[in-house]
Amino acid sequence: MTTQPSRPATGGHTGPAASARTAQDALAAACADLRPADPADAVAGVLPSWVASPATTAEAAATMQAAAGLGLTVVPRGSGSRLSWGLPPRSCDLVIETGRLDRVIEHASGDWIANMQAGVRMERLAEVLGEAGQQLSLDVPTLAGGDAGTVGGVLATGMAGPRRLRYGTPRDLVIGVTVVRADGRVARSGGKVVKNVAGYDLGKLFAGSFGTLGLIVEAIFRLHPVPAATAYVTRECGTAAQAAAAVAAAVQSPLQASAVEIDRRAPGAPVMVSVLLEGNPSGVPQRVSLMREVLGDGAGSAEEAPGWWGHGAAAASDGTLIRIAFWSGALEAVLDALDSAAAAAGLEPSVGGSPGAGVLYAAVDSLSEPAAVAGFVSALRAAVGRAAAAGFPPARGSVVVLNSPPMVRGVVDVWGLIPGAALMQSVKDQFDPDHRMAPGRFAGGI
Numbered sequence: 001m002t003t004q005p006s007r008p009a010t011g012g013h014t015g016p017a018a019s020a021r022t023a024q025d026a027l028a029a030a031c032a033d034l035r036p037a038d039p040a041d042a043v044a045g046v047l048p049s050w051v052a053s054p055a056t057t058a059e060a061a062a063t064m065q066a067a068a069g070l071g072l073t074v075v076p077r078g079s080g081s082r083l084s085w086g087l088p089p090r091s092c093d094l095v096i097e098t099g100r101l102d103r104v105i106e107h108a109s110g111d112w113i114a115n116m117q118a119g120v121r122m123e124r125l126a127e128v129l130g131e132a133g134q135q136l137s138l139d140v141p142t143l144a145g146g147d148a149g150t151v152g153g154v155l156a157t158g159m160a161g162p163r164r165l166r167y168g169t170p171r172d173l174v175i176g177v178t179v180v181r182a183d184g185r186v187a188r189s190g191g192k193v194v195k196n197v198a199g200y201d202l203g204k205l206f207a208g209s210f211g212t213l214g215l216i217v218e219a220i221f222r223l224h225p226v227p228a229a230t231a232y233v234t235r236e237c238g239t240a241a242q243a244a245a246a247v248a249a250a251v252q253s254p255l256q257a258s259a260v261e262i263d264r265r266a267p268g269a270p271v272m273v274s275v276l277l278e279g280n281p282s283g284v285p286q287r288v289s290l291m292r293e294v295l296g297d298g299a300g301s302a303e304e305a306p307g308w309w310g311h312g313a314a315a316a317s318d319g320t321l322i323r324i325a326f327w328s329g330a331l332e333a334v335l336d337a338l339d340s341a342a343a344a345a346g347l348e349p350s351v352g353g354s355p356g357a358g359v360l361y362a363a364v365d366s367l368s369e370p371a372a373v374a375g376f377v378s379a380l381r382a383a384v385g386r387a388a389a390a391g392f393p394p395a396r397g398s399v400v401v402l403n404s405p406p407m408v409r410g411v412v413d414v415w416g417l418i419p420g421a422a423l424m425q426s427v428k429d430q431f432d433p434d435h436r437m438a439p440g441r442f443a444g445g446i
Contacts, residue, residue: 020049023070027052030062033100041095043075044088045406048095055100057178057186057217064215065184067094073436074182076211078119078153081143085157085402086210087414090440096215098152104128105218113175115220118152125151134223137167141314152216158208162259162276162310165251165357167224171207176220179206179213182432190220205427211438212446213431227258227278233291234274234306235299240339243271244332244355249294250275251328251356255287260356263308266348267339274306312352312361319366320373320404320412322349323359324384326397331355337383338362345376366405374412377401381416415443 028034033053041051054060067074072093077083079099098119105115109132116125122140129135139161140148149159155177160169167173176190179202189202206216237243243262250260250273259276273295277287292299313321326334335351342349347368353360362380364373377399384397401414418424424446428435440446 030066046092048092051095078150081147086441112223118216122148137224166258171204174203177203178218180215210441229281229284235295237271240335246273263352267342320364321402322362328358341379345372370408
């Protein structure tokens with residue numbers, strides 16, 4: 001099936017006026033809340049024709065079925081806070097936003113699980129679960145305006161914060177999911193029991209899918225208790241070697257760090273290393289004292305997080321944000337690789353993230369020359385690849401441009417080499433054979 005590209009102007013379907021009216025009538029019959037798109041609805045510069053906001057799973061399914069019958073390309077949207085991440089879709093006729101799917105369907109506190117619709121805001125979910133002393137332990141970084149996103153958006157982008165070291169990412173915590181496939185069929189997997197593994201694990205499959213496989217409408221997550229006490233132990237390290245040693249000591253310590261974060265404002269600047277300890281009020285102070293010894297001279301502690309805590313993935317909202325994945329033991333080599341690539345490109349990126357979990361984020365100023373950013377990314381990929389492979393088989397190293405200004409996106413290879421591209425293409429073909437769901441968000445036909 002051939003899909004025409006969306007018109008980059010004021011909306012309206014790409015066909016004749018009569019066809020546009022027919023399409024609009026069909027969509028309106030499926031979804032009561034349908035409106036023409038406006039410039040604010042553009043997806044990474046691609047303007048859709050319509051925006052639909054279904055209020056139920058049945059309405060979402062009817063909308064997707066109508067779009068399939070019309071051959072429309074579809075992009076799901078939660079809060080929209082990370083909708084610009086990845087490549088722009090090749091086409092977008094219809095945006096389906098999940099803002100009206102905003103119910104916490106069930107919070108089974110005794111079973112430590114919660115079932116919620118995809119449009120539930122992370123901030124609201126924290127309030128609901130917090131009443132029972134529970135939490136979804138993702139601590140997703142907030143972007144401009146304090147927006148942490150929606151449950152569906154967090155799952156679709158695979159986002160997690162500093163505590164991913166202890167609790168994992170969305171794909172580790174999701175135990176059930178309900179999705180609407182490209183043809184409008186509703187599919188479910190998992191369930192309310194943590195050990196339920198019947199059928200395909202759609203939760204893990206859709207985690208990080210960026211809306212390319214279908215529309216997430218519900219998710220079930222396992223929960224954890226809100227800690228009674230928390231503390232942060234922080235040390236300033238003068239060199240990458242010192243920071244790597246401090247991170248390794250903290251991660252390998254039996255003191256059970258919930259998170260280990262670093263922050264470096266510019267190449268060659270001191271590296272701040274901070275460790276989060278959680279537990280009960282009687283045990284945390286002793287662990288703090290021991291962790292200060294683990295981190296070494298100059299380590300201090302506080303009950304509140306450092307001001308930079310968790311900002312790695314939230315930086316560069318209007319600049320270029322780059323995610324670097326690697327084996328945590330290669331931290332020193334990766335920091336050195338960042339320095340060398342930055343020097344070659346004439347840039348001064350800030351760096352932060354969760355080295356114990358093997359994830360860092362580099363932020364480049366929005367005023368940087370696009371060619372310089374592209375050169376930095378290319379050099380960084382080569383250097384990180386060498387660093388990741390040195391003594392850490394099998395090699396694990398990737399550099400992905402999550403977000404960037406349009407001028408940068410036009411000259412940089414956003415995803416780089418995707419080792420699983422063939423498998424991803426096969427899954428895409430199975431779930432979305434006509435390639436209408438966020439087409440091209442990764443690369444090629446994915």
